[in-house]
Amino acid sequence: TAGTAGSYDVVVAGGGPGGSTTAALVAMAGHRVLLLEKESFPRHQIGESLLPATIHGVCRFLGVTGELEKAGFMPKRGGTFRWGANPEPWNFLFAYSPLMSGPTSTAYQVERMKFDKILLDNARRVGVEVREQCTAVAALREGGQVAGLRWTDTDGRAHETRARYVVDASGSNSRLARTVADRHYSDFFRNVALYGYYEGGKRLPGPDAGNILCCAWDDGWFWYIPLTDTLTSVGAVVNRSQIGALSRDPEAAMARFVERAPMIKDYLKDAVRVTDGPYGRLRVRKDYSYAMERFWQPGMVLVGDAACFVDPVFSTGVHLATYGGLLAARSINSVLGGGLAEERAFGEFERRYRREYGVFYEFLLAFYDMQHNEESYFWQARKVSRAEATDLRAFVELIGGVSSGESALIDLDTLKERFGSSSKDLADAVTRTGPAQSESGERMGELFGTQVVTEVMQGMNEIQARASMGGVTTLEKPLFEGGLVASPDGLGWALPTPAGTGA
Numbered sequence: 001t002a003g004t005a006g007s008y009d010v011v012v013a014g015g016g017p018g019g020s021t022t023a024a025l026v027a028m029a030g031h032r033v034l035l036l037e038k039e040s041f042p043r044h045q046i047g048e049s050l051l052p053a054t055i056h057g058v059c060r061f062l063g064v065t066g067e068l069e070k071a072g073f074m075p076k077r078g079g080t081f082r083w084g085a086n087p088e089p090w091n092f093l094f095a096y097s098p099l100m101s102g103p104t105s106t107a108y109q110v111e112r113m114k115f116d117k118i119l120l121d122n123a124r125r126v127g128v129e130v131r132e133q134c135t136a137v138a139a140l141r142e143g144g145q146v147a148g149l150r151w152t153d154t155d156g157r158a159h160e161t162r163a164r165y166v167v168d169a170s171g172s173n174s175r176l177a178r179t180v181a182d183r184h185y186s187d188f189f190r191n192v193a194l195y196g197y198y199e200g201g202k203r204l205p206g207p208d209a210g211n212i213l214c215c216a217w218d219d220g221w222f223w224y225i226p227l228t229d230t231l232t233s234v235g236a237v238v239n240r241s242q243i244g245a246l247s248r249d250p251e252a253a254m255a256r257f258v259e260r261a262p263m264i265k266d267y268l269k270d271a272v273r274v275t276d277g278p279y280g281r282l283r284v285r286k287d288y289s290y291a292m293e294r295f296w297q298p299g300m301v302l303v304g305d306a307a308c309f310v311d312p313v314f315s316t317g318v319h320l321a322t323y324g325g326l327l328a329a330r331s332i333n334s335v336l337g338g339g340l341a342e343e344r345a346f347g348e349f350e351r352r353y354r355r356e357y358g359v360f361y362e363f364l365l366a367f368y369d370m371q372h373n374e375e376s377y378f379w380q381a382r383k384v385s386r387a388e389a390t391d392l393r394a395f396v397e398l399i400g401g402v403s404s405g406e407s408a409l410i411d412l413d414t415l416k417e418r419f420g421s422s423s424k425d426l427a428d429a430v431t432r433t434g435p436a437q438s439e440s441g442e443r444m445g446e447l448f449g450t451q452v453v454t455e456v457m458q459g460m461n462e463i464q465a466r467a468s469m470g471g472v473t474t475l476e477k478p479l480f481e482g483g484l485v486a487s488p489d490g491l492g493w494a495l496p497t498p499a500g501t502g503a
């Protein structure tokens, strides 16, 4: 076993969106980070349909907005569903939500080979030492806590690197995660996915051409994701009981599924399946719906698929991974900076992360429940998010990834621009009196009286207050009673201060 030359505060296993987000945000706070990635990038990964919260929240914070624009990814305004009792496809657009209006109402469909490389290169750019073709093998323990990582390099040589924190972001096949806890598979989401890539498939009409199309049929549902003008990612999600047939003869299984889903059949009528390069074979994924019993232990934290994943239907995987990365980085930075006890910092991480996961989990349960019409999905979304939004808005916020009310996921500048200076009064009214108890509150109530908007407004107040008070205080409210708030720079946690004390 060789030692490593450098010494590090944090070692991250995995260079997907979860790992590169966490690593970059810890390095941005001035800490020394080593990231180990088993593959050599670009590498293939599924999870191509993204949410606005990832693009306009975390990615903006990471500083990759320009890079993403340059990459020319397919803009995604929302989703089109052939789902439920309605035989006609129906649309949702992110723009239905005031939290995601204007330029922030669009996400991207991405080729993960390109997207993940942008995030990993960005981690390098902000000071992370990235080593590709290096495999994390096991956590090093000392007393009751994790104290570093054993790994092998390109030549198979073994190394040990000691660090204050190990971040496991090595995805759904993580072997490290069980250091922290057991994995619990969902009883409900026991699906398998079979997917491949096609050239020349049809596009939805007009401005919806970039939408994800989800098409239910008797035995499951298809995703149909336009990655470029001509390239489409197509996947069938079916019951786990089909795994045998699917693994034996994927080509035949795919042909059979397409045959039985009329809209997909029509869309692929003139298309040819890609048969060479990284997109050239049909792939199967199974056992992907689970959560770890705990997301951290002293010295170690789980992020992204290493921690949890629900189901592909609403494109939440990359959102959960990058949001989890943001929360983990804040906790790590707070402890390394000496400001917070580990238990408190990571308690906040786990509660927020688990809440986000739980909200999506329940919503997707309802969605799969195949209610009789679209309205019932919307209604379920409302119930699950507990936001007092109109049904449609609750639905859209949930699937836009901003329902946590986490201000870092929302582009506050755009919101401020849109709602102008009235935002502070508005937030005050909503917070102080509740939407129904004052005239202004009443007027605003319908549009802005939701919990989630209230929290965003508080986020905006905080920014305004921070600006006027020289960055010394935070007025943001905690998500949980007794909980923490984001620090002024967004890279750590802070104790909530009573409004107006300036303490």
Ligand code: FAD
Residues within 6 Å of the ligand: 013, 014, 015, 016, 017, 018, 019, 036, 037, 038, 039, 043, 045, 046, 047, 048, 049, 050, 051, 134, 135, 136, 137, 169, 170, 171, 172, 173, 174, 175, 193, 235, 285, 288, 303, 304, 305, 306, 309, 311, 312, 314, 315, 316, 317, 318, 319, 321
């Ligand atoms: P990953 O992206 O898997 O990255 C983990 C990295 O760790 C990899 O690069 C891997 O090479 C590396 N690694 C593994 N082991 C080691 C090791 N021992 N040492 C070092 N490195 C290691 N999400 C969406 O947002 N939208 C979608 O449309 C969507 N569709 C999906 C469809 C299906 C069928 C499935 C199963 C998932 C889908 N997801 C989707 C989820 C998405 O794929 C994941 O949630 C997302 O990739 C998680 O990111 P991550 O960084 O945690 O892990």
